[in-house]
Amino acid sequence: MSRFSGFLQKSKVTVWSPFGRDTFADAGEGSRIGKPKGALETLFRSVGQSAILLWRTGRLLFTARCDPGESWRVAYRFANGSFWFVVIAMAFVGMIMVYQSTAQLERAVGDTTLVGASFFKLLVRVLGPTVIGMLIACRVGAGIAAEIGAMSVTSQLDAMRMCAAEPIETLMVPRLRGGIVAALSLTAIGCASSLYAGLLTGFAWFSMAPSTYMNFSLVSSSDILQGVVKSLCYGISVPIVSGACGLSAHGGARGVGQATTDAVVGSSFVIVVLDSLISMISHLLAGQ
Amino acid sequence: MIEFEHISITLGGRKILNDVSLKIEEGDIFCIVGRSGVGKSVMIKQLVGLLTPDEGAIRFNGTDVLGLDEQGLQVMRKECGMVFQHATLFDSMTCIENVMLPIRKHSSLKLHKARERALMYMAEVGIEHLAEKDPATLGPGLRKLVAIARTLTLEPTAILFDEPTTGLDPLAARKFDQLVTGTLAGSNMTQVVVSHDVRSIFDIANKIAMLHEGRLRFLGTPHELETSDDAVVRNFILGHPVEE
Numbered sequence: 036m037s038r039f040s041g042f043l044q045k046s047k048v049t050v051w052s053p054f055g056r057d058t059f060a061d062a063g064e065g066s067r068i069g070k071p072k073g074a075l076e077t078l079f080r081s082v083g084q085s086a087i088l089l090w091r092t093g094r095l096l097f098t099a100r101c102d103p104g105e106s107w108r109v110a111y112r113f114a115n116g117s118f119w120f121v122v123i124a125m126a127f128v129g130m131i132m133v134y135q136s137t138a139q140l141e142r143a144v145g146d147t148t149l150v151g152a153s154f155f156k157l158l159v160r161v162l163g164p165t166v167i168g169m170l171i172a173c174r175v176g177a178g179i180a181a182e183i184g185a186m187s188v189t190s191q192l193d194a195m196r197m198c199a200a201e202p203i204e205t206l207m208v209p210r211l212r213g214g215i216v217a218a219l220s221l222t223a224i225g226c227a228s229s230l231y232a233g234l235l236t237g238f239a240w241f242s243m244a245p246s247t248y249m250n251f252s253l254v255s256s257s258d259i260l261q262g263v264v265k266s267l268c269y270g271i272s273v274p275i276v277s278g279a280c281g282l283s284a285h286g287g288a289r290g291v292g293q294a295t296t297d298a299v300v301g302s303s304f305v306i307v308v309l310d311s312l313i314s315m316i317s318h319l320l321a322g323q
Numbered sequence: 324m325i326e327f328e329h330i331s332i333t334l335g336g337r338k339i340l341n342d343v344s345l346k347i348e349e350g351d352i353f354c355i356v357g358r359s360g361v362g363k364s365v366m367i368k369q370l371v372g373l374l375t376p377d378e379g380a381i382r383f384n385g386t387d388v389l390g391l392d393e394q395g396l397q398v399m400r401k402e403c404g405m406v407f408q409h410a411t412l413f414d415s416m417t418c419i420e421n422v423m424l425p426i427r428k429h430s431s432l433k434l435h436k437a438r439e440r441a442l443m444y445m446a447e448v449g450i451e452h453l454a455e456k457d458p459a460t461l462g463p464g465l466r467k468l469v470a471i472a473r474t475l476t477l478e479p480t481a482i483l484f485d486e487p488t489t490g491l492d493p494l495a496a497r498k499f500d501q502l503v504t505g506t507l508a509g510s511n512m513t514q515v516v517v518s519h520d521v522r523s524i525f526d527i528a529n530k531i532a533m534l535h536e537g538r539l540r541f542l543g544t545p546h547e548l549e550t551s552d553d554a555v556v557r558n559f560i561l562g563h564p565v566e567e
Contacts, residue, residue, distance in 0.1 A: 100428070186413075193373050194411035197404065198425040198473065199397050 081279075081301065088279045089271070092207040099208040109213030113175045114220050121170050121221045122228045128166055129229030130236045132157075133248075137241050147241065151248035154233055159254055159262045163226040165310045168269030170225075171218055172302035176277035179210055180298030183281030184291040192282070202282065210274040218270025222262070257321045261313065268309050276301045324349055325370060325403075325481065325513065330379035332365060339365050340376070341537040347530075349480075352503060352514045354524045357534035358559065363517040364408065366534070367483045370515075371405055372396040384480070401429060404474035405483040409490075410466035412458035412473075419445070419454040422473045429477065444472045447506060464495030471502070481513035488520040500526045521560055525549070533559065 132154055140147050183206055186192050192202045237243035277298035284294035325347040332340045339362040347353045355363045368374040370381055372388060381388040383403055391399060412421050422441040426432060432440065445451040448468045458466055467487060474482055484503075488496040503514055504527050518524055524531060524545070531548050533541035533556055541548060541556050551557060558564065 189409060189411060190407050191411045191413060193368075194407055194470075195413070196373070196397075197371065197400050198477075199400065199428040200424055201393075201397075 084283070085272075085276050085279045085301075085305075088203070088207065088282070089275045091203050092211050092275065092278070095204050095208050096211060099204045101205055101208055106209040106212040109209045110216035111213075113171075113178075113213045113217035116178075117171060117174045117217065117221055118224070120174055121167055121225045124170055125163070125167065125225035125229040126232035128162065129154075129158075129232035132162070132229075133233035133236045134240060137237060137243065141241065147237075147243060148247055149250070149253075150237065150243070151233070152250040152253040155230065155251055156253040156258055158226055158229055160258045161265075161310065161314070163229065164222050164262050164265035164269060165306060167222045167225040168218065168266070168273065168306040168310075169303055171214075171221060171269065172273050172277075172306060173299055175214065175217060176273045176298045176302040177295050179274055179277040180281040180284070180295045181291055183278060184284030184294040187282060187284045187294075188287055188290055207274070207278050207282075210278060211271065214274035215267060215270040218266050218273070219263070222266040226262075257317070261317045265310060265313050268313065269306050272305045272309060273302045276305055324382075324384060325515070326380075326382040327366065327370075328380040328382075330366070330369065330376045330381065332362070332369070332374065332376040334365065338537055340534075342379075343534070343537075343539050344379075345532055345539065345542070347513060347515060349513055350508075350511045352508060352516065352527050352529050354516045354518055354528035354531045355534065356517075356519055356521075356524055356531060356559070357540075358519065361534040362537060363519075363534055364485050367405065367485060367515055367517055370483065371400055371403055401477045402479055403481045403483065404477050404479035406467065406470045406474050406485065406487060408485045410458075410463065410470040412466055412469055414457070414459050416458075417454070418450070418456050418458055418461070418469045421458060421469060422476060425473060426476050441472075441476060444475045445469075447475065448472050448502060462495075463490045464492065464498070467491065467495075467499065468502075479512070481515065482507065484514065484516045484518075486517055486519070488518060488523050496520065496523060497526075499523070503527045521562075535559075 133150060136154065137147050137150050140150060183192075183202075186195075186206075195202050195205060234245055234248050237248045238245060280294040280298040280301060284290045286293075325345075327343060327345040330340050330343045331338070343362075343366070345355075345366075355366055357363050365374055369376050370383065370388060372391065375389065383399060386399065388396075388399065412418070413424070416424070419438065419441050422445055423437045426437045426440055427434075430437070442451055442454060445454060448471050450465060450468045450472060453461065453465060453469065458469060461469070487499050487503075491499065500523050503516065507514055516524075516527065525548075528545050531541070531543065531545055532539060533548070535555050541551060541553060543551075548556065548560065
């Protein structure tokens with residue numbers, strides 16, 4: 036969170052910020068490592084910054100004058116670049132979950148017939164969207180923050196504004212669109228990978244019949260809806276939080292590095308908070 | 324006409340500019356000189372709304388720049404282009420895509436028309452053969468020419484150059500000087516050049532302002548600068564350490 040401490044210093048300078056001119060970003064070298072005024076204020080400023088960027092990007096989501104092909108290229112880059120990372124990571128998650136739960140149930144209860152069913156419910160509701168969201172935060176979020184941060188510290192954002200290419204419209208809108216498409220598609224692919232890795236684990240270690248494992252009886256439409264909503268929210272929050280970090284980066288290579296770190300930490304934190312919030316809201320609305 | 328009135332700005336706790344006033348007439352080739360860190364670049368960035376002063380007023384052709392919102396600034400930036408110190412080309416685009424960007428943003432021209440127009444401006448600065456090149460493969464001189472072509476596409480009435488000859492070899496620097504005094508001056512464009520390249524300044528300027536310790540130290544013609552009795556001015560021209 037140290038990067039945000041720079042925001043706390045008052046300045047009349049705008050490096051660039053989603054808030055427009057005259058905001059909290061300070062061009063002074065080393066301002067990043069200025070004394071934070073308080074963790075709470077820092078947190079509020081970070082949340083406020085991301086919220087305003089979300090508002091300004093969201094407003095342009097369907098009306099931006101940017102190249103429509105660019106959004107697809109970004110979506111392809113995000114999804115394709117993270118494909119094997121997500122598939123392999125989620126396969127291991129599936130293997131571990133099925134192995135551990137089957138071993139425990141076998142020892143404690145002796146009945147493992149509901150391993151697949153309960154794992155699918157957990158996978159669709161929480162595990163799939165949240166773990167994949169974290170993986171996207173690590174890979175896509177870091178990439179967004181580093182790319183935009185590097186543009187920020189080399190005055191490319193200023194040059195862009197001089198070309199009448201508003202950075203939010205030109206950079207953030209395609210990334211937000213790409214982030215949503217990538218999160219939804221990677222969640223589906225990652226869940227499938229986890230599911231089949233679990234199937235192989237159950238079969239190889241516990242001789243579990245595939246027909247016993249493939250039991251979707253506990254998965255309801257509200258579970259799927261919850262998973263889709265979570266995935267959608269992560270697809271929005273990762274580019275926004277990471278973009279906000281990148282857009283406010285300053286101070287050379289160290290600034291870009293700090294922005295990248297903050298993007299991963301901030302995005303992961305937001306994912307955990309959103310996971311809890313959506314789960315609670317879902318519980319209140321659907322009672323499950 | 325460009326007017327700076329009583330401009331003061333503090334950055335990172337340091338007063339960079341302190342009550343600076345300047346007037347730049349239409350068609351002038353106006354050089355702002357001074358040592359590194361005196362606020363030359365800050366001065367021109369304020370003109371296009373990339374920085375905002377603490378105090379003072381800035382007018383561009385009678386318009387109060389500080390009173391403009393982001394949309395107003397976009398319109399104003401079409402009139403007043405800027406070439407940055409490090410060219411700031413977008414590395415994910417080819418040279419022609421860089422040059423086409425402002426055309427496509429400011430007009431509804433079809434792709435092939437925008438491309439034709441971009442090529443025309445690239446030809447104007449003699450780099451049409453670089454159209455499909457990746458900016459990362461070009462040297463600083465050529466990158467700067469691409470950036471100039473990109474700025475020219477907006478057909479501005481004024482153009483700001485931030486240290487245009489820094490990092491260029493002597494031949495590329497002189498080529499830039501010729502561009503300023505030839506092609507650009509011929510179109511009666513107001514040119515503001517921030518520089519500490521003394522040779523370039525004397526070659527191109529018809530008016531020079533020197534900033535020193537946040538204040539305007541000198542304002543006059545190149546001849547007046549050359550014959551100035553002020554020790555600070557003389558030391559700057561001769562490259563001697565500053566002594567008050």
